[in-house]
Amino acid sequence: MPNTLPILTPAFINDTLINNRIILAPMSRASAEDDGTPTQNMMTYYESFAKGGYGLLITEGTYTDANYAQSYANQPGMVTERHKLGWQNVTQAVKKTNGKIILQIFHAGALSQHVTQSYAPSAVKPAGTMLEGYGHKQGAYDIPKTLDLNDIQAIKQGFVQAAQLAEEAGFDGVEIHCANGYLLDQFLTDYSNERDDQYGGPLQNRIRLTCEIIREIKQRTGYAFIIGVRLSQSKANNLDYFWPNGVTDAHAIFTSVADAGVHYIHLASDMKGYTYHSRTKDKINLTAYARDVTGLPVLANGGLHDIELANAVIDKKQADFIAVGKSAMVNPDLPQKIQAGKPISEFTFDVFKYGVSIEGQLKWQSENETRRGRPEKS
Numbered sequence: 001m002p003n004t005l006p007i008l009t010p011a012f013i014n015d016t017l018i019n020n021r022i023i024l025a026p027m028s029r030a031s032a033e034d035d036g037t038p039t040q041n042m043m044t045y046y047e048s049f050a051k052g053g054y055g056l057l058i059t060e061g062t063y064t065d066a067n068y069a070q071s072y073a074n075q076p077g078m079v080t081e082r083h084k085l086g087w088q089n090v091t092q093a094v095k096k097t098n099g100k101i102i103l104q105i106f107h108a109g110a111l112s113q114h115v116t117q118s119y120a121p122s123a124v125k126p127a128g129t130m131l132e133g134y135g136h137k138q139g140a141y142d143i144p145k146t147l148d149l150n151d152i153q154a155i156k157q158g159f160v161q162a163a164q165l166a167e168e169a170g171f172d173g174v175e176i177h178c179a180n181g182y183l184l185d186q187f188l189t190d191y192s193n194e195r196d197d198q199y200g201g202p203l204q205n206r207i208r209l210t211c212e213i214i215r216e217i218k219q220r221t222g223y224a225f226i227i228g229v230r231l232s233q234s235k236a237n238n239l240d241y242f243w244p245n246g247v248t249d250a251h252a253i254f255t256s257v258a259d260a261g262v263h264y265i266h267l268a269s270d271m272k273g274y275t276y277h278s279r280t281k282d283k284i285n286l287t288a289y290a291r292d293v294t295g296l297p298v299l300a301n302g303g304l305h306d307i308e309l310a311n312a313v314i315d316k317k318q319a320d321f322i323a324v325g326k327s328a329m330v331n332p333d334l335p336q337k338i339q340a341g342k343p344i345s346e347f348t349f350d351v352f353k354y355g356v357s358i359e360g361q362l363k364w365q366s367e368n369e370t371r372r373g374r375p376e377k378s
Ligand SMILES: Cc1cc2nc3c(=O)[nH]c(=O)nc-3n(C[C@H](O)[C@H](O)[C@H](O)COP(=O)(O)O)c2cc1C
Pocket: 025, 026, 027, 028, 029, 059, 060, 061, 104, 177, 179, 180, 230, 268, 269, 270, 271, 273, 301, 302, 303, 304, 305, 323, 324, 325, 326, 327, 356
């Protein structure tokens, strides 16, 4: 009997038919060469999710200019010809198995753990401390320098050029990272944006740069090329942040990016999961609301490897797709497992025992397999 679970049904994003609703969430693995070029291991890593049946893969955050965008050591970039060729190996491997793949384009702004001097909308020291396991730097974040209008134009060009290179490299689209407290979200967020020009003040000004980037990418890429945006209330360094004006903010943000021309909206949730992060302060379901006000496909995220919850989210039309992060690391074949009714492996933070890189995970995996394969002591 065919498996008719809601998450296994196909659906469109723009003109692209996605085989099922299960998407690989973007996850930084800090595994590129020192100059940001994707490696063979990255190719095999992304290929494994396509082979495992994910309807769509979204890559890790990939930096968009060589100046201030990079967040971590060994983060991949999409700036040079070498980067493009490295990513082309990845897209070709994914395409061979009929997979679909989108490049997440990213600027760290004040949350860079890599650059000597970080830049941001305003000189506001970020809350919290740098992420462990990433980058050269650890401890408190530095105070960033304020971007001037020329810098902002250069940032916009970085995103647009990265999208054009992504199209040349064979990606199905790009996802603009305006979530989790990174640069574009720093513009959007009240406390990190103290500007009094056209990029600061009212919310329409704070979302302006993201909208300008969407519009310009749309002009420079083909009709079928997917442009998505990732948004979130919470931040990597502030998990409990909610948009201060609840659904009023949500309305302004969603309609602005929809008017600019995005093809999907991806709402990220962090450690506390979908149920916690997908509501506004005034208790509106954010993913359902995004669907309602824009009519666009919406991706939900956060603990949605819980198949019952994921099916309910799709079935109740609260979202169109689910993006799976951590669980995918130990279930590169999650869609096939669900289809076959096989058990799903449980994620453990032990995956990072040897670091966040793909190589670290492979080392942990082989250690585990050796241990499991060892005969019991009598
Ligand atoms: C190791 C790791 C790296 C991540 N890197 C990114 C990233 O590059 N871009 C991004 O938007 N989110 C990133 N995230 C957040 C995930 O996409 C996702 O939102 C989060 O893990 C919650 O989903 P989950 O419960 O399915 O894991 C990362 C998460 C993890 C665990």
